[in-house]
Amino acid sequence: MNSDNLDQKVIRFFEPFFERSPIGFEFNYRYLSDQPKEIWTNNGYVNEVACGIWKAHHQIPISVIHLFIASTCTDILCFAHLFPQYVNNAVSIAFAAIGYLPCKANFRELTNAFPNAKIHLISENSLIGKIFDCKIALWSRSIDSEFRINDDLIEIEFGSQSLVFPIEKFSLNYFEVISGKRFALRTHKPFKGFLNFHKLFTAL
Numbered sequence: 001m002n003s004d005n006l007d008q009k010v011i012r013f014f015e016p017f018f019e020r021s022p023i024g025f026e027f028n029y030r031y032l033s034d035q036p037k038e039i040w041t042n043n044g045y046v047n048e049v050a051c052g053i054w055k056a057h058h059q060i061p062i063s064v065i066h067l068f069i070a071s072t073c074t075d076i077l078c079f080a081h082l083f084p085q086y087v088n089n090a091v092s093i094a095f096a097a098i099g100y101l102p103c104k105a106n107f108r109e110l111t112n113a114f115p116n117a118k119i120h121l122i123s124e125n126s127l128i129g130k131i132f133d134c135k136i137a138l139w140s141r142s143i144d145s146e147f148r149i150n151d152d153l154i155e156i157e158f159g160s161q162s163l164v165f166p167i168e169k170f171s172l173n174y175f176e177v178i179s180g181k182r183f184a185l186r187t188h189k190p191f192k193g194f195l196n197f198h199k200l201f202t203a204l
Contacts, residue, residue, distance in 0.1 A: 001204050002044050003077075010080045013087035014095075017056040018073065027073040029054045029099070038097070040074045044202060048072055050101045053109065057094035064094045067110065067117035068188075071124075071132060073097045078201035079122050079188065102132065107139050119185040124196045127154075129189070133172040137183040 003025050019026045024041040029052030038054070039047040054073050057064060068086070070076045076095045080087045087093075094114055098106050111119075121136060123129035131147050138145045138158050145158040155164045156175070163178060176182055194200040 001202050002042065003040050005204075006077060007081050007084055009084050010077055010087050013058075013080065013089065014056055014077055017054070025074075025077075027054050027097070029097070038073050040077075046072060046074045046198060049097075049099045051099040051103055051106065052097075053106050054097040055094065055110075055113075056096075058089040059092045059094075061094070061113045062116060063092045064114045064117045066093045066120060067114045068093070068095045068120045068122055069107075069110065069136065070095075070097050070122035071100045071102070072196075072198070075122055075197045078197040081201055082197065100128070102136065104139050104144065107136060111140070121185060121187045122197065123187065123189065125189050125192065126195060127167060127170070129196075130171050133187050134175055137172055137175075137185060140183060140185060141181070 017027070019028070024039055027038040029036045029038065029049045031052035036049045036052055037047075038049045041047065048071070056076075068076065068079070070079070076097060094117065096110050098110070119136070119140060121133050123132045134156065135145055135147075143159050145156055148155045149167070152167050153164050154167050154170050155162065161179070165174065165178070172183070172187060190197050190200040194203065
């Protein structure tokens with residue numbers, strides 16, 4: 001399946017926030033003075049953006065109660081196709097993509113723009129996706145972090161603390177258990193065996 005197979009409800013919800021072109025679906029990110037584009041091509045390839053902000057919402061930001069954050073717009077549309085209850089113009093929900101190398105400033109801009117929203121993360125079933133989850137969870141508590149990988153171990157430095165985990169056990173949930181921290185956010189991942197919601201969508 002490709003973008004042409006998206007549920008029409010999903011297309012109608014997101015249509016004001018992307019452009020159709022002969023190449024495919026194009027999503028404009030705002031990043032400093034540049035306008036990088038994510039492109040979901042007609043042959044299914046996704047040209048991703050490293051860092052930036054793309055937003056989609058129909059309600060005023062202060063009224064948004066759920067904010068879904070992902071690394072790509074394509075993954076957001078595929079997630080919405082699988083969970084169409086979230087694409088309702090009358091519901092106070094917003095979606096945002098921040099690239100595969102997110103920065104704290106962009107995340108902080110989103111939380112300032114949507115101050116009453118619960119954070120939901122749409123991320124990969126991969127080590128990169130798990131790091132994405134943890135970095136954003138820590139940013140939600142105004143904590144910076146560094147991640148280092150050494151063979152089959154991952155070391156996390158956050159605040160004045162440092163923890164080491166086996167990569168095979170590492171996840172946001174495991175980090176919460178070991179560190180004793182609890183984060184008021186929810187993660188959404190595709191079924192096991194699929195890297196992300198785009199891969200799951202194309203396999204349908």
